[in-house]
Amino acid sequence: MIRSFLIGLVAGQRGITPLAVIATATRREEIPATLPLQTLLRNPVIAAGTAAFAAAEMAGDKMKTAPDRIVPIGLAVRGVTAAYAGAALAPRDKKVLGAAVAVGSALAASYFGWRLRCAAMARYGQTATGFVEDAIVFGAGLAIANPKLVSGKA
Structure with a gap:
């Protein structure tokens, strides 16, 4: 259950990343x-599509017009993924x-991550904090769903 909890934390920050890392884990048969x-x-086309959507979400997050992750549609997407x-x-x-565990952790993490990001943005700006958050979220998502990929064991 720990992996379900952790992937929920990832979903709380980026809604599409969980699908991309699950696609990778499924393709690698992990x-x-x-x-x-x-x-x-x-x-491969579907897997690449999930990665493209995740990348688009990460790029969109850097835009000034990007909605907060706690808007209802954002929470709904995070809950589903x-x-x-x-x-x-x-x-x-x-x-x-x-x-259920993943949804609970995603919704809680959405609010916590939003508050943390708002505080960081006040000091470091939207783009810099977004890149740092993307790196943490994507790396954590890959590690959670694909432990053999990260450990180097086949």
């Missing part, structure tokens, strides 16, 4: 394709619990 539509993530990723990382018999 996690089994047991969820509906998860076999689609093995398709956290649920899917949390279920994908949970043990076979605990998929629903994994989804």
Whole structure:
């Protein structure tokens, strides 16, 4: 369940990143394709699409017009992607619990991360803090979903 909790923290900061790292883990066969539509993530075009959407979200975050992550649609997206990723990382018999844990941690992390980012932006600006946050979120997401990729073990 710890991986479901942690991927929820990632989803709380970037809504699409969990799908991109789950696609990577599914393609690398680090996690089994047991969820509906998860076999689609093995398709290179679909996997590349999730990565492109995650990159677009990260780029959009640097724009002055970017909405806060705590707006209702942002929380909804984070909840859905956290649920899917949390279920994908949970043990076979605990998929629903994994989804619930991930959603809970995503929603809490959205508010905490928003407050932290607001404070950092006041001192360092939107772009710099966004790049730092992206690096942490993407790196953590990859490590959570793909531990063999990070450890170098095949």
